[in-house]
Amino acid sequence: MKKIIIPVFVIIFGAAGALAYKSLKIEKIPSLLDRNVADSDAHEWKNIKTIVDELHIKIRKNSYDNYSRLRLAEIYINEGSISGKHSYYYPAAQDLLNFVIDNSAEADVIRTEARLKKASLLLVINQFDQALEICNELSEEGNKNQELYEIKFDALIGMGDYINARQVANDMEASGYGLNVYIRIATLEEILGDIPKAKESLKRALESDKAFNKLTMTAQYRLGTLYEKESDFIRAEEIFKSILAMDSGYALAKAGIARVKAANKDYEGAVAMLEAAYKRNPVMLFKEDIARVYKNTGRINDARKEVQDIVNTIEEGEKAGYNYDLVRARLYCEILEDFDLAIIYAERAKERWPEHVDLNKALALIYYKLGKYEDANYYLTKATSVQLNNPSLMCLSGLLKYKAGNSKEGIVILKKAMQQMHNQHSILTVEAHDLISKNDLSVSMK
Numbered sequence: 001m002k003k004i005i006i007p008v009f010v011i012i013f014g015a016a017g018a019l020a021y022k023s024l025k026i027e028k029i030p031s032l033l034d035r036n037v038a039d040s041d042a043h044e045w046k047n048i049k050t051i052v053d054e055l056h057i058k059i060r061k062n063s064y065d066n067y068s069r070l071r072l073a074e075i076y077i078n079e080g081s082i083s084g085k086h087s088y089y090y091p092a093a094q095d096l097l098n099f100v101i102d103n104s105a106e107a108d109v110i111r112t113e114a115r116l117k118k119a120s121l122l123l124v125i126n127q128f129d130q131a132l133e134i135c136n137e138l139s140e141e142g143n144k145n146q147e148l149y150e151i152k153f154d155a156l157i158g159m160g161d162y163i164n165a166r167q168v169a170n171d172m173e174a175s176g177y178g179l180n181v182y183i184r185i186a187t188l189e190e191i192l193g194d195i196p197k198a199k200e201s202l203k204r205a206l207e208s209d210k211a212f213n214k215l216t217m218t219a220q221y222r223l224g225t226l227y228e229k230e231s232d233f234i235r236a237e238e239i240f241k242s243i244l245a246m247d248s249g250y251a252l253a254k255a256g257i258a259r260v261k262a263a264n265k266d267y268e269g270a271v272a273m274l275e276a277a278y279k280r281n282p283v284m285l286f287k288e289d290i291a292r293v294y295k296n297t298g299r300i301n302d303a304r305k306e307v308q309d310i311v312n313t314i315e316e317g318e319k320a321g322y323n324y325d326l327v328r329a330r331l332y333c334e335i336l337e338d339f340d341l342a343i344i345y346a347e348r349a350k351e352r353w354p355e356h357v358d359l360n361k362a363l364a365l366i367y368y369k370l371g372k373y374e375d376a377n378y379y380l381t382k383a384t385s386v387q388l389n390n391p392s393l394m395c396l397s398g399l400l401k402y403k404a405g406n407s408k409e410g411i412v413i414l415k416k417a418m419q420q421m422h423n424q425h426s427i428l429t430v431e432a433h434d435l436i437s438k439n440d441l442s443v444s445m446k
Contacts, residue, residue: 084282128158160356
């Protein structure tokens, strides 16, 4: 009898130990990191910390409390966005979501919600194809809701599939969804180069919802950037300032004003405003804009330092699953002018998003600078098929015509492009201005 009891006891004890060990492994959820907050946000931050503590306690008590895991994942995704600590929060959020997905019944509502949140997170880290795959699976299962449509639209935009993105936008509009739909339609119109239509969509969005919230501020900011694209810096600045009048900490509006300052040659003011925006919300884009200001004012070493900071952030993000190939390509091309390195990342991005208009614009520019004009023309044609009236593409077209020996036609195109680009500064505009000046001098001497 003893020979039987002892092994059974050992087996039971061992199994219990294994379960305890597994449970301990499950509970290794990263904690909330402290961060500096403005006095106005102190109360909200205190509430967030309290909620996170409560969620951790609930999960420790019941490892399969999927509702608490889902809520914690949502908070961590938000914290990653606010703090910039992507490599810490995003993997933690994804682990929480995967646990919920793997440990919920197929038809469980919370499982569907977790899959949507995972798709949304995949968008954030530029894994558009994976996000779209989840959306398609949910659609096939009969799910239809606003969030699903929005994620699907954003994934298609990220992949450069503008035809299907248009169809999703039409479906959303037909279903009567409001502000989010108008903002997305404006995004698509802007990508397709129809700035007036994009502005119209955003104005309709703001007319449909006059409440003060993050969504209306997003719409206002986007409207400001469209005026900025048209070089209507006075109207753009008015919009950015109106946002800051409602929320003095809105970092994107600060960055918008900084770009207007840079366009008006107030470079010190631009950098100061961008640094204030970055301090408020450490978004990599603000660092990029600082680097561009430094480059355009001849402070090359300062620009390189900013780019190195960006690359450090990129490398941290890549640990969290981010895909930064297109971002790297544009950094190395537009700021550092390291075209050999830029083409490596651009070609890598092309394997995933061959129809993405910004990628094809980058490829056209890089190949032009590498002296591979046939390749440059190929990608220019692809980009122009999406953005017919884009002045920077027109500028590149003029340069390519000039290089091909059609100097007269090239100069005509360049002059037209420069009229539309106004105060925009890039590696193309510098070359274009030089060619136009040389041509005008040559003509006057004749």
